[in-house]
Each structure stands twice: as C-alpha cells, then as structure tokens.
Amino acid sequence: MLKTISSASFWQPVLAAAAGVAFGVLLEKSRRRRTTASSSSDVVRSGIDVVVDKEQLEELVASCLRSAGTPPEKAKLVARVLVAADCRGIPSHGVNRAEMYCGELKAGLIDPTAEPTISSDSKAVANVDGNNGLGAVVSQYAMQLCIQKAKTNGIGLVVCHNSNHFGIAGFWSELALREGLIGFAFTNTSPFLVPTRACSRAGGTNPIACYCPGDGDSFQLDMATTTVPVGKVEVCHRKGQQMPHGWGVDTGGASTTKPKDVLMGGGLTPLGGLEETAGYKGYGLNMMMEILCGVLSGCTKVGPAVPPWRLDRGVAVDYGHCFMCIDPQQLLPSGNFQQSLSAYLRAMRSLPSTASSVLVPGDPEKAQEASSESGVRLNRHVALGLRSLARTLGCAVPGALRDLPEDEVPLCPHV
Ligand SMILES: NC(=O)c1ccc[n+]([C@@H]2O[C@H](COP(=O)([O-])OP(=O)(O)OC[C@H]3O[C@@H](n4cnc5c(N)ncnc54)[C@H](O)[C@@H]3O)[C@@H](O)[C@H]2O)c1
Structure with missing residues (x-):
C-alpha cells in the first residue's frame, strides 16, 4: 500500500535542515557580532x-x-x-x-529628617521602620545592623518597611563586602513590571545584589529582575534615543523601542523577556523580592498596590528592603572561602571566549569605577x-x- 506523505511530514526534515543551516549562520553571525558586545x-x-x-x-x-x-x-x-x-x-x-x-x-512625600527605628529585634533578625525617611538613610542603618548580627551569629537578616528609593542595591552589599561578609541587598519598588501573561504593570523592577569577598577579588552581582530597570528607559528618553526591542512593551502589550511608550503606561518585561524565552523565571524572582521586602517586612502595600513613583501620588511609597549578611569565616574557619572564590572567578574569566574576554559579575562596573578616578x-x-x-x-x-x-x-x- 502506498503510504501517503502529508505535506507537513515531507517539509519537516527539509525545514529542519534549512533551520539548522540558518541557525548555524545566525550563531556565526551572532558570534561575530559579539566581538563588539554591548550590554x-x-x-x-x-x-x-x-x-x-x-x-x-x-x-x-x-x-x-x-x-x-x-x-x-x-x-x-x-x-x-x-x-x-x-x-x-x-x-x-x-x-x-x-x-x-x-x-x-x-x-513633602518623604520626611528628610526621619531616623529609622527598630520595630522588632531578635538574635539574627530585625525589622526596621524607615518612618518614611530617605531610602539611603534607612538602608545604611539596616545594613550596619545586619553586619553586626552576622559578625555575632554568622548570619543576619534585616528587613525594612516604610522606606523610599535606596539607589543601587550594590552600594549596600558593598558595605558588607568591606567587612569580609557576603552581602545581599534587595528592594521592592513601584509597579513597572508587566508580569508574564498580564497586560498591565503589577510589580517593581525589584533588584537583587549579592556581593561575595574573594582574595583581592570579588563577585558583585547587582541587577534588576526586569530586563532593564526603568532608569535605563528614562536615560534613553532624556537622550532622545530609541531602546532595543525586548526591554519593554506599550499599553497594548506589544514590544516597543520608544521609551515614551514604556513610561506612558506600558511597562517592562521580566528578566528573560516573553513566556517563550522563559520570562516567567524573572517574574518569579521578581515576586520573591516582593515577598522578602514587602510582605516579610509588613509593608502596607505590596506588588500592584505599591503607589506609583510619581510626584502626584500624594502618599508615601512605603517601600520595603531586605538585607542579609553571611560570615563565611564562621562556616569555613580555615579562611578557605576567599581563596576558593578567587580561584573560581579566575577559572570563569579564563574560559575561551567569543568576545574580548569572559567576565564575571561586577567586572564591568569595577573597570568603570577605576576610570572614574x-x-x-x-x-x-x-x-x-x-x-x-x-x-x-x-x-x-x-x-x-x-x-x-x-x-x-x-x-x-x-x-
Ligand atoms: N533601587 C531601585 O529601585 C532599583 C531598581 C532596579 C535596578 N536598580 C539598580 O540598577 C542597576 C542596574 O541594573 P541592571 O539590571 O540594568 O544591571 P546590568 O544589566 O547593567 O548588570 C547586571 C549584572 O550583570 C553583570 N554583567 C554585565 N555584563 C556582564 C558580562 N558580560 N558578564 C558577566 N556579568 C556581566 C554586571 O556586573 C551586574 O552585576 C543595579 O545597580 C540595580 O541595583 C535599582
């Protein structure tokens, strides 16, 4: 009996072969492009x-x-x-x-004179009330408290509520790094994220920073859990420049390169982008930050309910932060952590590369910092x-x- 071949099964291997060739070409092109990589x-x-x-x-x-x-x-x-x-x-x-x-x-949306106060405290953990003070003032107080706890107990975790924008998360992790500790800093922010399958903003850009001390070296991861933080869109807008596709969507949920579309009611994609490219993982990380910063600290408004970061909001934003420090010395008393970490960072940097060299998180910023002297x-x-x-x-x-x-x-x- 003659077996009929459906047009789909006939075209499958042909398309697969063509796709393979196209993929190879694309890979080659992207490799070539990546020699002039830009973030x-x-x-x-x-x-x-x-x-x-x-x-x-x-x-x-x-x-x-x-x-x-x-x-x-x-x-x-x-x-x-x-x-x-x-x-x-x-x-x-x-x-x-x-x-x-x-x-x-x-x-009058922030109290510039407010001092943070402790609303609950035990051995390794504390909850700080920012009293609607400046985010940096609240964060410095909370991270210093967290550092003390880690030095005494091996680990410290301090959450804050009723705070404001705290700047780059890495600034706070660096305070721990200078004390030889692993330092984490997280915050929630006003809605800009359009979650996977949602069609409106419902979460902040909620950054994660994790700094780890090496031996004359360090790991410094500091990133938004959206593809980019909204500040990058704002800078493009200031410069009258288009954004790359993938950063954000317009009010209809379509990808846009116009900063104005994102700022005027559209939003940012979660880290990872669309559902097909696993953006739901960035969305999950984003929610994790909201839980640690907003829910755990007792913020009155979380996720979609956080007021917009605008001057006409009329109320306090009530941001939450979360700081965590770990003393590696208390887990590895031989002092091996720093040396092992440095060896690991060296191994990663010496991998064969498609661009000028393989970097580890923190390398680009350290180079910029050196040139800012x-x-x-x-x-x-x-x-x-x-x-x-x-x-x-x-x-x-x-x-x-x-x-x-x-x-x-x-x-x-x-x-
Ligand atoms: N306070 C807030 O509300 C808020 C919200 C969002 C983001 N932020 C801050 O915005 C800043 C920028 O965030 P972002 O997401 O745009 O960061 P980014 O994408 O510029 O960098 C993220 C991380 O990737 C690392 N990196 C970059 N290129 C690399 C490479 N080739 N290899 C290995 N690692 C590499 C960087 O060192 C950094 O640790 C951060 O400092 C963050 O804390 C703050």
Missing part, C-alpha cells in the same frame, strides 16, 4: 559625555538635597550613593535621580538636567556644567 548599560552610557570632578559632583547633589530640606549629613550620604552609581557606569541610578528625590522632598562621566543630557535642577534650587554649579551651552533644553526623564 544594556553600554546602550545607556553612549553619547556625549561631560566629565565632572567627583567631589564637586557630590557637593552639587548634596546642595540640591539640602535646598530641598535635607539635613547636611543625610544629604551627603544620598549624594554619595547617587554619584557612586555614575562612577560604576550605572547612569540610570546616578545623579539622574536627584531631580526626582528633590521633587519628592519638595512635595579622574572624573565622573555624565551624559550631556543628564548634566543639562542637573544644571537646570541646581539653578532652580539656587545652588552653585561647578565649571564643567556651567560651560555647557545655554541654548539646549534638558529633556525631562518623565513624560
């Missing part, structure tokens, strides 16, 4: 830079915060956190944020925005920003 941070960093002295920049940001009602010591700390992000090549969370922080302070690079549009903020608040502007042309109007990061 989402490279996309945001591109453009004309203005170099500003680090101390002058910190003083400028601190003076803006003081003008908006922040006591000097607290202003200095917040300025250090923001400038540290620019030094590490993370302009999405650097002085770019000064405008929003000052706006929140001026609108001679001055902090700001994108021209971010610099123009900062100059405009300083002038509005009556603060003295350093030379590098004074020299920028007067006829350029800075784009507002928010639409």
